[in-house]
């Protein structure tokens with residue numbers, strides 16, 4: 001039997017809500033074969049990030065080679081890459097192995113405020129990784145960092161930011177509106193270089209949103225692995241994340257994770 005294959009290149013969240021763990025759970029729920037390359041171990045729970053332990057470049061390179069020289073993949077998601085060195089290695093390998101369907105989630109700061117990308121790595125992210133992307137999925141603070149602007153406060157400003165990020169090289173930009181204040185609709189905007197598409201859902205009133213960005217981008221990656229279009233993939237991911245937040249899990253003492261198996265029980 002053949003099956004769509006998806007790879008996540010990201011950090012491990014031992015608490016299971018974000019990073020590699022969120023991605024693999026999402027791949028499984030979306031019926032694709034999931035693989036992982038771990039860039040960084042984090043000691044993390046619902047209260048925050050307590051330690052960051054980057055893997056050696058040799059260890060990351062060996063994981064990438066092991067997958068690309070044998071199994072291959074139909075799509076790739078990148079998450080927490082942390083350093084310039086790791087970004088440059090990942091970009092080189094994705095180019096060398098001519099990997100298509102690259103989804104870049106430009107992870108920068110954890111919900112609790114911990115930095116997940118070193119400041120000096122931003123240039124490498126913009127220059128070397130962004131141009132390889134079929135789609136990039138920044139949240140509003142990440143879009144501001146990428147563009148060097150202070151704020152994005154309206155849907156009009158989201159549209160302008162999406163267009164400006166698209167000029168940096170990714171084919172498609174999905175600017176996520178989870179952080180848009182004073183709005184009871186959670187709106188994500190897809191810009192494909194020509195047109196804007198809007199993906200809207202009712203904003204859910206919950207603090208338990210740990211891993212929403214990872215889960216959303218992983219769902220897009222899974223749908224692309226099955227051969228779906230960008231539009232279809234984002235629409236599926238939006239439905240998936242909505243259900244996962246609606247029934248998010250009140251576990252631990254802080255910001256709980258989303259419920260990856262929510263749609264299975266609907």
Ligand SMILES: Nc1ncnc2c1ncn2[C@@H]1O[C@H](COP(=O)(O)OP(=O)(O)O)[C@@H](O)[C@H]1O
Nearest residue numbers: 139176177178179186202203204212213216241
């Ligand atoms: N409270 C919420 N209710 C419904 N959807 C949300 C909520 N918060 C975020 N989302 C959705 O979850 C996804 C991740 O969004 P966002 O919070 O902006 O990213 P990140 O997790 O990277 O900070 C987007 O599809 C967004 O619209």
Ligand SMILES: Cc1ncc(COP(=O)(O)O)c(N)n1
Nearest residue numbers: 011018019110111210211212
């Ligand atoms: C390893 C890892 N990768 C990504 C995130 C971001 O997830 P979130 O912003 O939803 O907390 C995280 N907290 N940890």
